[in-house]
Every structure is written in structure tokens, then in C-alpha cells.
Amino acid sequence: MDGWLTAELWSTLAVRSHPPKRARPDRTRRKFGLKVGDYRMQISHYHALLIGYAVALIGWLLADRVFPTLWPRREPASFNRPWFEVLWSIISVIGVLLVGQLYTRGWLLPDLGSFETLIEVCNQILIFSPILILLAIRRHPLSSAWLPMDKMWARLAIGLTLALIAILAFTIAHTGSDSWLMVVPRVYHPKNLGLLVQVLLEDITIAVLFVRFRAVLGLRATIALVAVLFAAGHIPTLLTRGATISELSSLILDAGLGIAILSVVQRSADIWWFWCVHFAMDMMQFYVVT
Numbered sequence: 001m002d003g004w005l006t007a008e009l010w011s012t013l014a015v016r017s018h019p020p021k022r023a024r025p026d027r028t029r030r031k032f033g034l035k036v037g038d039y040r041m042q043i044s045h046y047h048a049l050l051i052g053y054a055v056a057l058i059g060w061l062l063a064d065r066v067f068p069t070l071w072p073r074r075e076p077a078s079f080n081r082p083w084f085e086v087l088w089s090i091i092s093v094i095g096v097l098l099v100g101q102l103y104t105r106g107w108l109l110p111d112l113g114s115f116e117t118l119i120e121v122c123n124q125i126l127i128f129s130p131i132l133i134l135l136a137i138r139r140h141p142l143s144s145a146w147l148p149m150d151k152m153w154a155r156l157a158i159g160l161t162l163a164l165i166a167i168l169a170f171t172i173a174h175t176g177s178d179s180w181l182m183v184v185p186r187v188y189h190p191k192n193l194g195l196l197v198q199v200l201l202e203d204i205t206i207a208v209l210f211v212r213f214r215a216v217l218g219l220r221a222t223i224a225l226v227a228v229l230f231a232a233g234h235i236p237t238l239l240t241r242g243a244t245i246s247e248l249s250s251l252i253l254d255a256g257l258g259i260a261i262l263s264v265v266q267r268s269a270d271i272w273w274f275w276c277v278h279f280a281m282d283m284m285q286f287y288v289v290t
Helices: 009-013 039-066 082-104 113-127 129-137 152-173 180-187 190-217 219-232 235-240 245-268 271-287
Strands: none
Touching (some): 039 152, 082 190, 113 190, 152 180, 190 219, 190 271, 219 245, 245 271
């Protein structure tokens, strides 16, 4: 992560909670399972993510043509007072931040040995509960968070297929990667259930914000705003570690990928399929290289 194009696109925008307390690779010392100083391998990971996401997005566009009834064109959500709804959504994100601080201080549910994974799932739900409460209080339909329930399982199946193909593309493109057959079982290990839920809640948060800002700013402006915010969010970390001009120029690609992802996902108005892809690409930082 930290200034490079990663599967953290949406989690950056959703103000992602800190990783669970169980043992994990130290993100401050290592990037993508590699030493921070190994610039060539970082670039490999960067390009592999581009390829993985590109394959998944193109795959969805093809799936949409083959199965048009799975993603019918839906009218964008409208609100009587859109700026009021934007304000509510911002307040909810602040609530996520505050609950996240409780989590980092260990003030939410404690780890209980063999129940650690289940506790982590519950903690993630608590962290993002302000967004879920917002939908309930405002009585907004799930479609306003890109959660259409019709034919959900079929769309999830396609999303999982695209995720597996994206992992394959990533492992082929990444220098020194372990094989696809080795990486997939690591990604979908039961211990990662907490992260799976976390990624879903991040995506819901972004959808809630996107839909409400779109009602005010319009489609193109909202896509551009969100993509630029994602890229800009990497600047402090890049400057802190003395990034070169070429590294800073990678932010243009970050914004470009953000525009591509948001353009496709908003067209589908469906988080379910993208959740699968997002989770898979997110896990590449941990499991692509042993």
C-alpha cells in the first residue's frame, strides 16, 4: 500500500479501519510481502495490480453483454434534499472513524482464542455500523448502496469467477510470484473471514457516499472527485519516504485506475460482484510471495 496502486482503492476512500490484531505482515516494514527497498519488485506488484484489475473489469463488461438481465440499467437514486443526504453520509463516515479509534484502543469486543475470527467479524460490523444505521434511519433502499438483491447469487458467482481470473493474471504478471494454485487457498482461508467482511463494508461505504454525491454533483464530477481523492491520499506517504518524480507520476495512473473502476462499478450499480474482485486483489499484498 503506502503510495502505490493497490487493492486499497476503495478502503482509502472509506477510511479503512486498522488491521485486526492477529499476527500479520508488518505494513510499515514491508510492502507486498517484499522489503521496502526492493523497488523493482514493488513496480512488479504495481503493474500486476493494474493487470489484475483490468482483466476483472474487462471480464465484467463481457459478462454484462452475455448476461444482460443480471445487471439491468437502473435509474440513479434521487433524494428530496440531496445536500442533506450528503451531510448525513459524511457524519456517518465520521462515526466510522470514531468507532475505528475505539477498535485500535482495544475497546471493542476482545479476542477470545478460538473465536477470534468470529469476534473480528463482529468488530468490523461495529466499526461500520454508522453507515448501516444511516440506511436504516433514512429508510433508503439497499439499491442506494449498490446492493440489489435480485439474482444476487448469480452475480456473486460471476464476481468470484472474475476474482479467480484476476488472481491468475496477477500471479502471471508479478515477478517472483507463487503459483496460482498456491495463492488461491491462502486467500480464501477461513481465517480471512474478518477481512472479507471488512472489504464488503468498505465497498458499501463508498457506494453510499458515491450515490449521494452523484445526486448533487452529477456522474462525471463524482467519479473525478473520488478518483482524485484516492490518488491524493497517497501523496503524504510518498513524500515522507522521499519519493522520486517518477514515483509521484504514478499517482496519475492511480487516478486513472480509480476512474476506470468507478466507471464500471457505477454502471453495474452492484457491489456484490466487485466485492469478490476487491477482496482478492487486496489479499495479494499478503499472500502472493512466501
